[in-house]
Amino acid sequence: MLTKRQIEIFMDYYAHHDEIIKSKILADKYNISIRTIQNDIQVIRDEVEKAGAELKSISSKGHVLLIKNQALCASFADHLTLDYNSNYFFDVQASRVDYLLSTLITSHDFIKSQDLADAMYISRSRISVDLALLKEVLKKYNLSLVSKPYYGLKIEGSEINKRQCIIKENLCFAHNFIQNEKDEPIINEVKNIVTQILVDSHYKISDIALQNLIIHIATAIERMRSGNYLEQQSINLKDDDVFHHVLEISNKIIQSCCNKYSLPYTESEVVLLALNLQGKREYDQQEYISDEINKKIYHGLQQINENYNLDLTNDLNLRISLGLHILPLLSRLKTGMLLKNIMTYTIKQKFPFAFDIASTFTYSILPEYKERLSDDEISYLALHFSVSLNQTTPVANRKDILLICSQQKSETILIQQKIKQWFNNINEIKTVSASMVKPEIFDDYNAILTTESKIAEAYPKAMLVNYFLTDTDYQKIEMALNGFTSVKDILDKFDEDLFYYGNVKDKYEMIDILFKKAKKKFKLSDELYDSVMLHEKIASSCFGNKLAIPHPERLITDCTFITVGIPKEEIIWEGDTSINLVMLVSIDKNNVRAYQLWYYLSFLISNKDMLDRITKVPTYENLISIINDVYKNLF
Structure with missing residues (x-):
């Protein structure tokens, strides 16, 4: 059986089959020695020979995966992907913590730490470190890890918090957590029940909202099957919190699902589902959107125009889409049941400008919920803005x-x-x-x-x-139509005077250093710095892949530039997110097309391998060389 890392290495070769990959590249990627990589490759070679492929060594160059039987090799890759997503890898700490969480949260009894260590084939000292990490995870959900002498360990806390933990830590999908008696997922059974009742009740929700709702219900059913029920009086419900017909729909869903599995249920289960369901309602366009909502949307779009010189106020489809999205969003904010979006970082990387204006829009119309708004929720709104930008991008000429x-x-x-x-x-x-x-x-x-x-x-x-x-041709053509006809058009936004590598203690010092470099070169006022710091207060500038892109809350400068900073040691940017590369971006306020730079940057900021190469050799020359590598194939 392949280890987690070996599966990942195979997938690297499989994704680039017929291409030679050097061992050193893999060693750098996985931060291990070349000898270890060569040992892994030997194990992988033995496995793929049974799967219609050959991992062939090319002297002095590397290895290449040659597929001889496409169907057999594809089946092998599919099985590896399934194993990767459904099994625990006890040689990886994160996987061990997942195992501890899943095991303890589903247990009614205490479990001894030695038994857990034996199950994972690790020492007592190692499991102590893993348990410390587990406690940090549990804190996020107001849960605690209780240790009782001679008995062992047990997770304690309210049932509603345990369910939140199960869902948000993805235990409901990982490792077959939700199963029926035949070891088959119950997701489809719950989906059929929920879909039929919603259709019969003429209650419309989006596909994504439906999936989230099904996850919540399936989790609740599985917990009830295990004898874990919500505590009575655990949910306080005001008369105006949920419409009466939503309670009726929720009761039908819980009753049907519980009858399917011969389970009793409590009123608290119905109320929790009703609150959840009300927050996922997708209002029809024929239904009434209040003047208050309309005014909020118009105000938010005006704020975008003021900040970015981009007028979207006349985009009726966008205004309707935002109205339909904001109504259930307000309900979710009131109940604290925010949607989870596993694509958040992908959306931020692929549509950075759309995410930026979605942040501005959301915080301007809902300032009272500033502390509750999450990147997950904002990324859903970003998709609406992305569609609008594609349709309404200003064009000087045909x-x-x-x-x-x-x-x-x-x-x-x-x-x-x-x-x-x-x-x-x-x-x-x-x-x-x-x-x-x-x-x-x-x-x-x-x-x-x-x-x-x-x-x-x-x-x-x-x-x-x-x-x-x-798709690559699409990117080439779009860049040409927008005036980017060579790599030089991208490289011109960087400058050696706008590059920094050195010791930095925190994000504030890094932003200050980068701003001062820009201030000196372009003779800027402190207005840019103030606007950047304001944006840091209202929205996240983390874009994944250990990259942060601070930028002003509105367009200020008379030119477009990117100031790059690489700290000698990783710095904490926000929460527990560490950063090793920072790009302070400022867009020309006088160029209506300048914000397209965000789109072109998406090719770089979503490319983890290239970003890693930038930080491994922290020089301006290396930065320019890598940026050239990223974009040269697009011209």
């Missing part, structure tokens, strides 16, 4: 594209249609054959595309794309 390919004109219809489907601001796509190319007309077009590698080599302005356009 765009013209020159397409050079060897195919007959009739055979380029697929490419033309795909481009027009992707971009709604295309005026003309002129197609010419390779033999009819006239470089003197290139300046008449916003983008020159070709499917011919020889044309791309002969004419630097021609961008090579595939005949069957890919």
Whole structure:
């Protein structure tokens, strides 16, 4: 059986099969020696031989995964992925802590620490460290780890807090936590019951909200099957907290689910579900959205216009979408039942500008809930803004594209249609054959595309794309249409005078250092610093991958620049999140398209390997070299 790390290494090769990967790259990635990597590779090689593949050694270059039986190897990868997500790896501390939490929170009795250590094949001293980490996890849910001499350990606290812990720590999915008597997930059974009752009751919720609701109900059912019920009087319910018909729907759902498993239930279970269900309501467009909500939305969009010189107030679809989202959001904020979003960091990395304006919007219209609002909730709103930005991005002129390919004109219809489907601001796509190319007309077009590698080599302005356009081709074309035609357009936003590497004690010193560098170069006032610090108070600037991007709360400077800081030692940025790379970003207030830089930065900030390479060699030259590597394939 492969270890957790060995599975991850195999997935690296599988994702890049037919490509040579050096052992040193893997050693750096997993922070282990080359010898250890070579031992892992030998184990993996023996396993993949049974799965229709060969992990072949290429002398002085590395190893490459050669797939001989596609179906067999794909099945092997699928099984490994399942094992990876459903098993515990006791050689990894985080996995051991998960095991301790899952075991203790589902137990009615005390369990001795020695028994837990034996089950994980670890020493008493090691489990002591793991238990200390477990206590920190439990604190977040007002739960405690009680130790009783001669009896052992037990998790104590309210049932509602235990359920919150189970859901938010993903125990409901991990390691088959929710099962029926046949060791099959009960999620589908609960889903069928809930869906039918909601349909019969004409109660509409979104797909994501439905999934969250099903998780809550399945968790409740599993806990009740184990004899764990909510304490009576554990939920205080005012008459106006939940509509009467929502209570009726909740009662039907709990009754049907409990009947399915022959379980008794209490009124507290119905009330908790009603509060949860009310917060996930997706109001129909025909239903009434109050003037108060409308005014809040308009105020928030005006704040975005003031801060970013971006007017979205006339986007009726966006205003309706926000109204429909804010109504249940307010209910969730009042009850404290906020949605969890496992895609938060991905959304922040892929749509950083949309997330930024969603933060501004949310905090401006709901200042009274500033402390309760989470990045998870804001990231859902960011998706609405992302859609709006794609549709309403200011365009000075319609765009013209020159397409050079060897195919007959009739055979380029697929490419033309795909481009027009992707971009709604295309005026003309002129197609010419390779033999009819006239470089003197290139300046008449916003983008020159070709499917011919020889044309791309002969004419630097021609961008090579595939005949069957890919997502990478989309990125290339979009950057060209927006005026980014070379890596230099990106590199110009960086400057050696705006780079820092050295000792830093905390985030405040780092921001101060980066601001002073920008202030000196561009002769800025302290207004930029004040705006950056204000934004730090109202929204998170952590973007995952140990990267923070502080930026002003509104557009201030007359140019766009990025100041980069690398601390010698990781620093705590917020909460328990540590950072080893900081980019202070400021966008030109006079350029309506300048905020597109956020989109282009997404290619870098979502690339963990490249970010790691930046911090491993903390020099300006290395930074520029890596940024060049990130973007060179897009031009």
